[in-house]
Amino acid sequence: MKAFANLSPATLAEAVELLGAARANGEIAYPAGGGSDLLGMVKDELVAAPDSIVDLKRIPGLDSIRVSDSGTAIGGLVTVDTLAGDEGIRLRYPVLAEAAAAVGTPQLKNTGTIAGNVCQRPWCWYFRQGFDCLKRGGDQCYSVIGENQQHAIFGGGPSFIVHPSDTANALVALDAEFQVAGPNGERRVPASEFFVLPRDNLQRENVLDADELLVGISLPASQAGRNGAYRKVMDREAWTHAVVSVALTLDMDGDVCRDACIVLGGVAPIPWRVSAAEDVLHGQGITAELAQQAADTALEGAQPLAKNGYKVTMARALVRRSVLEVSGTA
Amino acid sequence: MTGITRRSFLGRSSAGIAATATLPALTAGPQEKAAAQQSGPAPRTRIELTVNGESHALEVEDRWTLVEVLRDHLELTGTRVGCDRGECGACTVLLDGKNIYACSYLAVWADGKAVETVEGLARNGVLDPLQQAFIEHDAPQCGFCTSGQLMSAKALLNEGAEVTEQSVREALVGNICRCSNFLNYQAAVLAASRGA
Structure with a gap:
């Protein structure tokens, strides 16, 4: 260097x-x-x-996790490994602990921070191989007519990257709030508004300005009865990004779903929340048919490129299976 | 034999270069250092590292990675550089007990921390049980990834949790063996964990 x-x-x-x-x-x-x-x-x-x-x-004070009944504060410098192993997080926010555990390798998790995992740059092979692509200030996204097996089926255009962070999906599913420090002090941004599509900003994957830092994450109080899971499909068993993934939380009253949150990973330039599929589950008893219906709804409107149509089928199966597993119906 | 090896020759040359360079103030705060950065020699920082139990005070260029310092300046060449991108795991060392990619971590960031490398495994001429098990199970083939495999395995055993086939796989997932001798590595780590 x-x-x-x-x-x-x-x-x-x-x-x-x-x-x-x-x-x-x-x-x-x-x-x-x-x-x-x-x-x-x-x-x-x-x-x-x-x-x-x-x-x-x-910088002191940014590497601790404080779990309480009224909510949880995670410092931006908490490592992915610490997050994955934290008892309080595993117990109250299993979707986040599982997403953290699914990241890369032990070596990456031991140094990588939660803020860095959320803010990592895309892993599109054109971008990482040094192509002069849209994301690097060039004038085209090479995936459009190129090798687009790994690219977006939702929210693409003009760039078709997928967001690479596992934990980001879980944080959106948990309605997290991000603390951002900048020249004008601190501001708070809901996780649902933190990530931005290429059509809104080609150079960045989130709302951070040049001198701003993601310094902490707040989670709302965990509700009793709310369960969650992170399921990640990879093209090998480990040490890679999601082909597709789902971050799911379900608030169950017996067999009946009081509330659901479903966020798809690996399918869009941002964590992709599918509210219409959540609506299918709300107030309903979970059955195999209903889970299938939610899965079908989740993938409605997908726009696959030439070589990534398999993601639609795969994500649909993942949603159906995860809903059944997390609701205890499977 | 002349007594000069390629490594000792290179080592002496780089020491000579380092000695003649003018150094920016080492005690400067971030602001002064940023200002001094404009042009001139590569910024350097004095750090203290404990490596395999031995403390070292040394001055490093800020841009040097931990593995560069270990190999090129402390002559601990057991740690390898493969991809130099945090992908292959050949450079794995323990930092305060956790396995990390030494190619993707600046030496200045390790200031005040404890590093363990493959050279620290054997004690008083006796191999670590992991090393012994690696030999008995023919774990290394070409051997290039072996020191990294050992350090990831060491991190796993240091945790003290029950070791299973699955936990070994998970612990070694960041260490790629291009000879694809993964099953022998797995068997060796399992055996070492059982004191076999």
């Missing part, structure tokens, strides 16, 4: 200031949580060579 300075701010305010100051000076500075995605992108020259990397790991 070309030379850069590693800067270790002691506070969030200082981190934001360093990022802003670098930009004002016409320099390139990137924030680093775990840093593995960033260093890979720098080595592959997928991003401009940095003048500095602002290491967030020394």
Whole structure:
């Protein structure tokens, strides 16, 4: 890698200031949580060579999980491994613990942070192989007429990336709220509004401005009786991104579904919530037929490309199966 | 024999270069360091690392990864560099007890932390039970991924939980063996966990 300075701010305010100051000076500075995605992108020259990397790991107070009856606060620097193994999270928010467990490899989970996992850049093979694509400021998305087996069936255009984060799907399913720190202090963004489609912003996958950082995540209180699961289909058993996945939570009263949240991963440039399919389940006793109906509804309107039509069938089966499993009907 | 190996020659050359470079202030705060970065030599930082129980105070370029420091500056070449992208696992070491990709972690980030490498496994000339089991089960073929496999296996056994076929698979999933000797690795780790 070309030379850069590693800067270790002691506070969030200082981190934001360093990022802003670098930009004002016409320099390139990137924030680093775990840093593995960033260093890979720098080595592959997928991003401009940095003048500095602002290491967030020394900022105190961002690496803890506080679970309580009124809600849960997760620091942005909590590692994916810690999140996956946390007793409170496993008990109260199984969908999130399972999504965290499904990430990459032990090595990546041990350094990777929840904020970094949520904000990781796309893993489209054209983007990562250095093609001059739309996401990198070029003038076309090569997946449109190219190898689009892994690409979006919902929300695509003009870029057809899929969002690579497992935990992002779970956080949307849990109605999480994201704490964002920036030059003007802190703001809170619902998870459902955090991620943005390529048609709204081609350069970024979320609402963060240049000097803003995702620093924490709040989860609403977990409800008794609400169960959840994260199911991920991969083209091998482990160490890859979802071909399709589903983050599902169900609030059950006996056999009857009081409330449901279904978010599909691997199918769209953002975590893809399918409210119409949730509506199919609301207030109904879960049966195999109803689960199938919800699954059919979830995939209505999908627009597959030439080589990813299989995702429609696969996601449909995954939704049906997950609804039955989580409701205890299977 | 001249007594000069390729490695010692390279090592001396890079030490010479490092010694003649002018260094920016090492105690500078982030702001000063950012300003000093404009041009000139690569920014450097003094760090302290404990490697296999031995503490090292050294000065590193900020851009150096942990594996570069281990291999090129501490001469611990048991840790390999394969993909250099956090994909293959050849560079796996333990950082404060957890296995990480040393190619995807800057050495400055490890300041104050404890690193364990494959060189730290054998004690007083006695192989670690994992190493012994690797030999007995013909786990290494070409051997390139082996030190990484060992360190991921070590992280698993350090957890102290019950070791199963499934937990071994999950623990070693980030270590790719291009000879595809995965089943022998799995058998070796299982055997070591049972003290066999």
